Amino acid sequence: MRRVLVQAEDFDPGSELAALGTLGSGGVASFVGHVRGGDGLVAMTLEHYPAMTARALDTLAGEAEARWPLDGVTLIHRVGRLAPGDRIVFVGTASRHRAAALEACSFLIDRLKTDAPFWKKEEFAAGRSAWVEARSSDDAAARRWD
Amino acid sequence: MASVTLLYFARIREQIGLAEEQRELPGGIATVRDLMAWLAGMDERYERAFAEPEKLRCAIDQVMSPLDAATDGAEEIAFFPPVTGG
Numbered sequence: 072m073r074r075v076l077v078q079a080e081d082f083d084p085g086s087e088l089a090a091l092g093t094l095g096s097g098g099v100a101s102f103v104g105h106v107r108g109g110d111g112l113v114a115m116t117l118e119h120y121p122a123m124t125a126r127a128l129d130t131l132a133g134e135a136e137a138r139w140p141l142d143g144v145t146l147i148h149r150v151g152r153l154a155p156g157d158r159i160v161f162v163g164t165a166s167r168h169r170a171a172a173l174e175a176c177s178f179l180i181d182r183l184k185t186d187a188p189f190w191k192k193e194e195f196a197a198g199r200s201a202w203v204e205a206r207s208s209d210d211a212a213a214r215r216w217d
Numbered sequence: 218m219a220s221v222t223l224l225y226f227a228r229i230r231e232q233i234g235l236a237e238e239q240r241e242l243p244g245g246i247a248t249v250r251d252l253m254a255w256l257a258g259m260d261e262r263y264e265r266a267f268a269e270p271e272k273l274r275c276a277i278d279q280v281m282s283p284l285d286a287a288t289d290g291a292e293e294i295a296f297f298p299p300v301t302g303g
Contacts, residue, residue, distance in 0.1 A: 104303055117302065118227055120295060123279035148302060160303055180303055186281065188295075189302025190227035202228050205299030 072143040072165075073136070075128045077119065079151040087145050087163055096142040096165040100172035102180045103162075108155030111195045115203075117150045117159070120188035124148070127187045135164070135179055139171040146179065148189065178216050185213040221288070223256075225266070226297035229273065232266040242288065249275050250284045252294065266296075274299055 072094060076082070084103050091099045106115050132144045143165035153159060162179045166172040191203040219242050230236050246252050250270060257267035267273070275282055276295040288294065 119302070120224070120226055120276070120279075120297070122293075123276055123295070126279055127281075184303035185300065187302050188226070188276065188297065188300055190298065191301045192227070202298065203301045205301050209303075 072145075073129075073132050074143075074145040074147075075125060075132055076147045077121075077124050077128065078147070078149060081149070081158055082147045082161055084158070084161055087147070087161055091143045091145060091163050091165040094142045094165045096167050096172075098167065098169045098172045099143075099163065099165045100169070100176040101161065101163040102176055103158060104160040104180070106153050106155050106157045106159060112155050112193055113196060114152050114154055114194045116152045116192045116194070117148075118190045118192065119148075119150050123188050128183070131179060131182055131186060134182070135175045138178070139164075139166060139175040140168060141166050141171065141175055144175070144179070146183070148183070148187065150189070181209075181212040181216060184209045219289075221291055222293045224293065224295035226295065228298050229266050229296050233262050246288055248284070249277070249282065249286050249288060249294065252288055253284070253296070272298065 088099055128146045132146055135144055141164055145163040147161040149159050162176050164172045164175040192200055194200045221242055222239055224237050225233050246255055253267045253270045256263045274297055277286055277291045278293050
């Protein structure tokens with residue numbers, strides 16, 4: 072099973088995990104990313120490249136399936152304006168082997184951060200806003216899977 | 218002359234003031250890097266957006282590509298800062 076979604080709407084991690092669980096693999100791993108609050112953050116807007124985003128996520132899911140024995144992969148990424156604490160991203164994997172499920176999940180979130188065309192702009196109090204800068208630690212995390 | 222759709226995202230879109238445009242590329246442009254240098258000469262908005270090519274990323278026909286990639290045959294070329302999703 073491969074489920075890849077890019078959407079403005081929220082998602083329900085519980086039902087996504089349940090769907091992966093029903094595959095009968097025995098092991099399900101997941102990661103849920105939320106908007107990090109603090110420093111006066113009011114909101115965050117996620118921009119993306121619609122014609123490319125789904126394809127980039129689909130390619131990543133395919134790479135994970137080729138590297139690990141997975142029965143299921145779910146990738147959901149939200150776009151648009153989100154508030155601190157809101158869910159942004161869901162990565163879920165199902166496998167008969169727990170190491171495969173956990174490693175594939177880690178691979179997917181690391182590579183999603185460097186390979187998928189999303190950009191975050193943060194809004195602060197008093198109308199100030201700023202684009203989030205890419206971090207070299209994210210590049211390093213993605214490269215360890217090369 | 219080859220016609221190509223250029224897309225700009227995030228900070229680059231704001232700096233240029235456009236999300237998308239159609240351009241006829243003159244001869245002499247072989248790579249994305251050549252295209253960036255040509256665009257930088259348009260006006261001061263483009264000059265600012267393309268001032269540091271190494272800090273930008275590009276996709277040719279929706280596939281991430283190095284700046285040395287050939288532009289020949291491309292229908293859509295997108296420019297953007299390093300991605301920050303997840």
